[in-house]
Amino acid sequence: MSKKPELSDLPGLGPKLEEKLREAGVKTVLNLSRAKADKLAAKVDGLSESRAETLIASAQEALPSTPAPKKEAKPKKAEAKAEKPKKKAEPKVEKPKAKVEKPKAKPKPKAKPKKVAKKKPETPARFLKVEKRLVRITANVKKRKPRFRADQAHRWKRVSDRWRKLRGIDSYTRQKKKGRIAMVESGYRTPKAIRYLHPSLFKEVLVHRPQDLEGLDADVHAIRIGASVGGRKRQLILAEADVKLLKVLNPGTIEEIGEEDLFTDLDLED
Numbered sequence: 001m002s003k004k005p006e007l008s009d010l011p012g013l014g015p016k017l018e019e020k021l022r023e024a025g026v027k028t029v030l031n032l033s034r035a036k037a038d039k040l041a042a043k044v045d046g047l048s049e050s051r052a053e054t055l056i057a058s059a060q061e062a063l064p065s066t067p068a069p070k071k072e073a074k075p076k077k078a079e080a081k082a083e084k085p086k087k088k089a090e091p092k093v094e095k096p097k098a099k100v101e102k103p104k105a106k107p108k109p110k111a112k113p114k115k116v117a118k119k120k121p122e123t124p125a126r127f128l129k130v131e132k133r134l135v136r137i138t139a140n141v142k143k144r145k146p147r148f149r150a151d152q153a154h155r156w157k158r159v160s161d162r163w164r165k166l167r168g169i170d171s172y173t174r175q176k177k178k179g180r181i182a183m184v185e186s187g188y189r190t191p192k193a194i195r196y197l198h199p200s201l202f203k204e205v206l207v208h209r210p211q212d213l214e215g216l217d218a219d220v221h222a223i224r225i226g227a228s229v230g231g232r233k234r235q236l237i238l239a240e241a242d243v244k245l246l247k248v249l250n251p252g253t254i255e256e257i258g259e260e261d262l263f264t265d266l267d268l269e270d
Contacts, residue, residue, distance in 0.1 A: 007060040033059040125219040146182040210240045222247040
């Protein structure tokens, strides 16, 4: 076997030019023989186009020329058909077609009704201003809160149930002896943020005349009519509260019975 020629074997190709050709991607004589002179001159620095042509020509001469094997001519289709013997046409026998049962179509599942998102009710303004944690604390305190009665009220009829401060030096209740009633202490108080609020979290406002309703918010405040307010003024306060949509905690009788209606009712009874 003849040895393959290398780039160093080509005439007029020194080691520096060989390195430049390798950097340009031309590493074998075969690559150099297939390259084009103008592209090779553009890739390699200091190589002119004429010198590139001479290098390519010398590389093509250095490669051994092997004649390509000739392909055998294929016989024509008409000759191939003539060579084959013709078969006698056999009568076609129709085979009975097997009945293919079509699969039954599955019933389509019913479309589920779309769930309509329920709108959440808007939280009133009075709930936003109060911490829910404090409401829970107040509820727990009220569960444990005892009934404060006056000392010895369960024993003597003459002692009222109303709480009275203990003043005796030798009082066992004041000394917090076991088995005695609970005393009023600051630990039973509710948090200051929600103190004096109605159970519905409204701020109670004591009202004695219609002018006291000015500046009140229906979402936050609820009014309580004073005990000393007469019937006529009570009706004016109720009418004004109805206009401003204020909640009345002690409305009492909504309408007063007039004297004419009262006499007519008496006449009917007679």
